[in-house]
Amino acid sequence: MPFSGNPLDRASNQRRDADWLTSLHGGPQSRYLAFHRLNPLARRTDSIELLWLDADVLRHLAEDSQPFLLGIQDGVAHFAVDLSHLDDPVSELGLDEAEFTETRGAAARLPAGDVGIVAHGRALIEWHRRHRYCGVCGSLTEVRDGGSMRKCESCGQEHFPRTDPVVIMVVWTGDKCILGRQKAWAPGFHSALAGFIDQGETIEEAVAREVLEEVGLEVDHVEYHASQPWPFPSSLMIGCFAHATSDQETVDPVELESATWFTRDQIRAAYEDPRGQHGFNVPGSIAIAHHLIKDWAFQTTDDHTAV
């Protein structure tokens, strides 16, 4: 699944050791992945690959900024650094043949493991940006544990990175499923219904509530299928198949422009000939929706649970 497959060892326990962290910061072996306004640095070649910098980049950090430890691979520490305070970091760092590349586009072309690293780095940098100050007392907080915690020394509150669980579901009955489209989307584009899980809900309850809110349908059975990290900024997509008790939908115009039933045959045709004229498009393969709709339509048993 795109954005998964991060090969780094997050060193969850070891990173609590400040001395160990200090020994890595700026070490000759340590590697730094720079982000600029959430886009990762990549080498411009015929293909595309992440461009890892050495400790020299630390001279360019904002005054109160620091690198965040993503993890370890083959004994080498891998950090993410945020250069968003610079207007033109490619020039300022003297990087030839490099560019900060838009994440979705990069995700379709980078090796799977690199996309997983980008997912973690992007989510972590955005979380730090949004949590500089303590929500309890308003004081400036400090980075701890290589970036996997922020501590408020004023009131003592510890703050941890945030991941927002989202349900995304193919709602089906008989031989057809209902896909929605939002006004802002490109013409013809349709996707699975989705929404944030609210506090005090199970996965299954969130699916039922969202389906009822968006298309007015009741579901009586929810089957978990697969999950995906989605770093925009930091969601966990939980993909399900949900069986609807009827096909009489009522679309909520606040949430959706329209919702349409498609048969398995219609959807299979769209996947088998992506450039054909089907009257609708499905999401690209970086999104879990692509795989969820496909697996439903082809009734494949791709094993997303092997690890």
Next chain:
Amino acid sequence: MPFSGNPLDRASNQRRDADWLTSLHGGPQSRYLAFHRLNPLARRTDSIELLWLDADVLRHLAEDSQPFLLGIQDGVAHFAVDLSHLDDPVSELGLDEAEFTETRGAAARLPAGDVGIVAHGRALIEWHRRHRYCGVCGSLTEVRDGGSMRKCESCGQEHFPRTDPVVIMVVWTGDKCILGRQKAWAPGFHSALAGFIDQGETIEEAVAREVLEEVGLEVDHVEYHASQPWPFPSSLMIGCFAHATSDQETVDPVELESATWFTRDQIRAAYEDPRGQHGFNVPGSIAIAHHLIKDWAFQTTDDHTAV
């Protein structure tokens, strides 16, 4: 599943209408569930039931506090209010035969729907306490949408309630599973391994990482089983069965005091005779771990996916 089953309609779209919210605040029909330091108000009778107050309680709120809309049932608005600033709210409000009751204990005795309401109210109140100030700029934020958002009027950032996804898993091979215990737990108490899902991970990857970290085992297959809201303060427990490739564990002493393999027969005996001498105890029925371990041991196919 305990803490699920909240019967209220959260009115996700309607609550964005400030006029509609105003018409509910203090209305003669509206009901208010008070919390004191995260414990809900209950009537002291032979059994136990939630004690809903009328709009009179609003006179006792802290100056900058306000009620949060939990949802609607039969046209009646249900709110949560936080009285944690009062030292002895039972006396100050003149409540006879009422008490703020510890959530875990109440969860075992309240009707299922009420436990679901408590789960939402408790998580929401604690989220507001922890997010009074904007993490981006440190300014005081304001409640919006009846409590389902906080807005920073200084920098414009919107903040939404937080739910932390957690994996909890029965790790098994052959006819046995491994359960862990932490030093602080009561003697003999064992439970399923668990840990927060990190940014940039799938559910399956989080299971594999946590199992490797805690007991040094590799897993090659993860099966989702059921989920549960866990309002301490606001987790979503994602229960799985994980197949281990070996039974040669290495316990991380930072995370666990010990980890022990139990056969299906041993676990069945503990469930069939909870007061018997088995040398170990399993979690009580308010925890998803109770159901997860039981369903694995009895190989039951309880349908937790019906909604």
